[in-house]
Amino acid sequence: MRVLIVTAGSLGDVAPYTGLGARLRTAGHRVTLAAPPRYAGLVAGSGLEFRPIPGDLPALRTAASGRRRPSSLPGAPGLVEFLRLGGRFVGDLGTGIATAAEDGTDLLLLSSTTAPLGYSVAEHHGIPSLGVFLQPLSPTGAFPPILLGVRSLGNWGNRAAGWLGQRLGRRIYADASRRLRARLGLPPADIAGLERHAETTGWPISHGFSPAVLPRPPDWRSGLDVVGYWWPLSAPDWRPPAALLDFLAAGPPPVYVGFGSLADTGGELHTLVIRALRRAGVRGVVQGIGAGPEPGGGAVPGIGTGPLADGDPAGVVGPESGTGSDQVLTVGDVPHGWLFPRMAALVHHAGCGTAAAGLRAGVPAVPVPILADQPFWAARLAALGVSPEVIPFHRLTSDRLGTAIRAAVTEPAFRHRARLLADRLAAEDGAGAVVTAVDRLAR
Incomplete structure (x- = not known):
């Protein structure tokens, strides 16, 4: 099977997928990893095929901040800054994913940063997709949403904050998703509708962190699994200086x-x-x-x-x-x-x-x-x-x-x-x- 893993962001959002891709290759699949261009050497050194997509978070961060010392979440300035950066991050990401998937793809594996747009790309090509997330984004009463940076508010409060976090995430991807679906000739559908469809159809997501570090919430739906870390693959010829x-x-x-x-x-x-x-x-x-x-x-x-x-x-x-x-x-x-x-x-x-x-x-x-x-x-x-x-x-x-x-x-x-x-x-x-x-x- 021709598998395309699609991820964007910083080095930590890319490196774990080199190990995952290598394991899939060993299992007999042909694996390509799509990521921002700066990671081409990292991917090639892992023995995987590479396709470039936008979504270079460090470069956007440098341009947006002027290399000033950033504020930290939690806190309103940090949250506003993150949302503003997110809008620039996803600007051309959908087009990049669609282009990367055009050359013979049987299955899309989508990170948390690419899934809101990659889901439509999979629909366009009529191929299955699977979430491979490094972060837990689905609302739960077990802990607060990871991007709001708030303390636990109890079971009900955490779930309410989780839904708020999802709404903020939809704002980041909404325009890019509309443009992408129009480009692909897909019927109009907002991000909320796509998320509901994924929920009702049980779209599977494997979370790449350990249950010993963060246990699977008991209130998550079926299909949301915590499977354990997948580790970055080091270049075989690397030697310590x-x-x-x-x-x-x-x-x-x-x-x-x-x-x-x-x-x-x-x-x-x-x-x-x-x-x-x-x-x-x-x-x-x-x-x-x-x-x-x-x-x-x-x-x-x-x-x-x-x-x-x-x-x-x-x-x-x-x-x-x-x-x-x-x-x-x-x-x-x-x-x-x-x-x-x-x-x-x-x-x-x-x-x-x-x-x-x-x-x-x-x-x-x-x-x-x-x-x-x-x-x-x-x-x-x-x-x-x-x-x-x-x-x-x-x-x-x-x-x-x-x-x-x-x-x-x-x-x-x-x-x-x-x-x-x-x-x-x-x-x-x-x-x-x-x-x-x-x-x-x-x-």
Whole structure:
């Protein structure tokens, strides 16, 4: 069967599908992954066919914010910013999905970011589709909607907030959906009507996170399954740079610090991180903080030279001068599956992919969420007892971060709980569950 996986967003919205695609390929399917152009190398390195579509969230984020330090959800400014960004994100996404699906597709696998438009593309081609979501978007009384960033309001309140969250999501996709259906010659149907049709027909969605991290809500309809994580596939020829190996061997396990592709990575944040590491008394591996204004864009004083963009072939930029070259190393693109198990703790933005990689490694976390679903996953890390606290990005200080890092490293309970959870994740086979669902559709 010719399977097209369609996803858009940031690196964390793309990388897990490389592992899922590879597993489907091993099962005998021909797999193509459609994603924003910047991830062509990532997909090709996984041995999958690639087709470009719009929906490059980091690029839109940079253009929209002017690389200012963003506000964080929850909070009205952060929510308004996210909704405004969402409208630009989906602008040409539907056309991109339709074009990607034209060249011989038997089955569409749609992420949460592409499903509202991909559902119509599948209807146009008369082919089956399956949701493969990294986030739980269906309303439930078990927890609040992930994009509103609110505390639990109880069973009834959570469900009401979930319906509100769906209405906000429909606003983002409404115009793009109308244009797409007109382009494809489909009868008019609003997003709400398409969602109701998916509900009544039991459209299947496999959620790629572990039930040990977020159990399946008991009030979800049949067909909404929580199957376990599918893990990114590392390029088979990747090797850790010698400088990174030397740094790891030169002292105790360091603390990883990285805030993903949606954060301002300028000098102010870098200085804050270095001060926090000093305050905690730990060594650090710092990823993607302190880079030039554009990928591959020049040196930053005290950092060394080399690009920090996704796919940096060197992988290591250099030691941080002024802190002792044996204390902090700034790195480029290093696979989290390799790096995280070697860390004493992880400071990150709590994106779904990065949070999952940290849980898989069995390492305590200090989540610093920025926007979208990050506050939700950050709160889950704290609730699971693998994190001392959640620090919203807009409230980040060197004192607070240093204190949290110190607690994550020195209090054994966090690492103990993280390792127990990692053992549970190791026994799951999320990608295998999707292969079974695809085979069922093929039959």
